[in-house]
Amino acid sequence: MSEYLLEFQDVYYSYPMATTPTLQGLSLRLPKQQKTALIGQNGCGKSTMLAIADGLAQPDRGKVILDNIPLAFNRAALRRWRQRVGLVFQDPEQQLVAPTVAADISYGLCNQGLPTAEVAAKVMKTLTDFNLEALAMSPLQHLSLGQKKRVSIAGVMALHPELLLLDEPTAYLDSVQTRNLLVELEAIAQRGTTLLIATHDLDFVYQWADWILVMEQGRLITEGETLAVFDRLQFMPEFELGMPLLWQMWSPLAAKMPKVPAPRSIDEFNSYLQSILSNISLTPEV
Ligand SMILES: Nc1ncnc2c1ncn2[C@@H]1O[C@H](COP(=O)(O)OP(=O)(O)OP(=O)(O)O)[C@@H](O)[C@H]1O
Ligand SMILES: [Mg+2]
Structure with missing residues (x-):
């Protein structure tokens, strides 16, 4: 069994009428049951990559493989593929199809051919998980963009795909909803779902x-474990998105504490600072 769930091999893709290909020999692998982030500047092809990974667009050249099965563009194969792979679009307006919130969440479940009672139970659970009960019967056109985004994420998560692709999932969400989403994502990662999130949010x-x-520009320039990638990106001038704040605060200290693992959250960073400061006398010298 491969340790990678999804693989792109030398994938090219051009939009109709475009003068240059958007994906230009994209090769990448997605580790199974891991949380992967896809980053890169506006227009580098992240959303296009996700659309192809969900079978929504057909590459001009190259292969897309899920667990040793190449993506094939016939109805039956695409249906099987989409039962395993779910995509939350960058723009929720493109995702939502039904007249109300509850109807939209039930849409994908009904398409899976589940019995009505099971669909109803899953819709109820999803509405609760995403704090959407009060909006269940609301028409989608009456929702704010952030609420629509939550509904679109909930609808895909309700299907429990093996590979969940999310395009800028925190766009339009306020800090409360972002925290809730992260809790949900952590829970589904714990269940063994492989996650891929395209985002600009390096923190x-x-x-x-x-x-x-x-x-x-339509290719992979580097990949790997999070800390190793940021350590590499600092020396890559073509990467112009800057560095995460925690990385910037920690890297000058890291050389002085080579045995200490890099803190990955503000809380971890603060507890290091506390332990360093507790060994330093802060009493002014007289
Ligand atoms: N439907 C389309 N028709 C023609 N060109 C398109 C279409 N969608 C995207 N493109 C072009 O393909 C390139 C990659 O777009 P894509 O949306 O995949 O980038 P992205 O990395 O997701 O960008 P962002 O960070 O802004 O979301 C861009 O140059 C864009 O203009
Ligand atoms: Mg995009």
């Missing part, structure tokens, strides 16, 4: 991801 990536894929 989030630094704290959340086990593995990082970095794209630039």
